Amino acid sequence: MIQPGELVALNEHFDHAPTEEILRWAWDRFGARAGIGTSFQGAGLVMIDIARKNGFNFPVFTIDTGLLFPETVALKTRLEQHFGFSIEQLVPDLTVDQQAASAGPELWKNDPDLCCTMRKVVPLQNRLADLDCWITGLRRQQSDTRSGIGVLELYVFDESTGREIVKLNPMAGWSRESVWKYLHDQKIPYNPLHDQGYRSIGCWPCTKKDSGGENERAGRWTGFNKSECGIHTFMKKKS
Ligand code: SF4
Structure with a gap:
């Protein structure tokens, strides 16, 4: 994997x-053992475009929670047609109805952390088990919780075995404006909900239009003390 000294030097560069x-x-370094995870926010789409145009054919995957907006579901097909490859779809073990039967109806209203664990974190964990490097579209400007991310981070994926995984955030330094300029310049399909005032788009029960302040993720989980679904916080950061 990556030694501490190399990590520091690479991040500086x-x-x-x-x-x-x-x-x-x-x-x-990793070839197809590195994979891009995307929920089709703008930065992820820019990153996919840059990767594919340069012949870096990383597998690309997304999590379909069963609670996505129809516009997001349709966007997956539009992107596959635009880029010319299939985007892998990760799904939870339980359907929304099965989850309601086992954990209660509309779990997102009572226990969004558990809902996110069942519908997002576990499917992601299963996919990351086959990867050495997880590439994300996180940007520092998105929120306070993301302001300190490094481009290259090392995490403990499995505490019992000590297995590590690299998390790569190549879009960390991009501004919202530069992302949107790239998307428009390159004519990349994007979620039409952005044009209706949604800045960060997740599951429909937990996504609202926001007022346009500093925090781009202010429209997520409104009414809860929650700003992350857990996919970026479930692993212990090593350095
Ligand atoms: S974002 Fe909401 S609906 Fe989606 S998995 Fe999390 S709590 Fe459930």
Whole structure:
């Protein structure tokens, strides 16, 4: 895996490196053992475009919780047609109805952490078990909880075995404006809900339009003390 000294040196370099160069490093080092996870927010789409245009054919996967907006479901097909490859769909063990029967109806209203664990975290864990590097579209500007992310991070994936996984955030330094300029310039399909005032889009029960302040994720889980679904917090960061 990556030694501490190498991690520091790479991060110092990657903080000023073009996204293409960061992705090239991941492709050279991990090949298809690195995968892009996306919920089709703008930054992830930019990253996929840069990767594919440079021949870095990472597997690309998304989590279909069964509670996505119809616009998000339709976007997956539009993106597959645009990019010309299939996006892998991860699904929870239980359907929404099965979850209601076992854990209670509309779990997102009573225990959103458990709902996110069942519908997002577990499917992701299963996929990451086959990867050495998880590539995300996280940006520092998105929220306070993301403001300190590194481009390259090392996590303990499995405490019992000590297995580690690299998390790569090549879009960490991008601004919202630069993401949208890229999407428009390259004519990449995006979620039409963005044009209706949604800045960050997840499951329909937990996503609202927001007022446009600093926190781009303010429309997620309104009414709860929650700003992350858990997919970016379930592993222990090593460095
Ligand atoms: S975002 Fe809401 S509906 Fe989706 S998995 Fe989490 S709690 Fe459930």
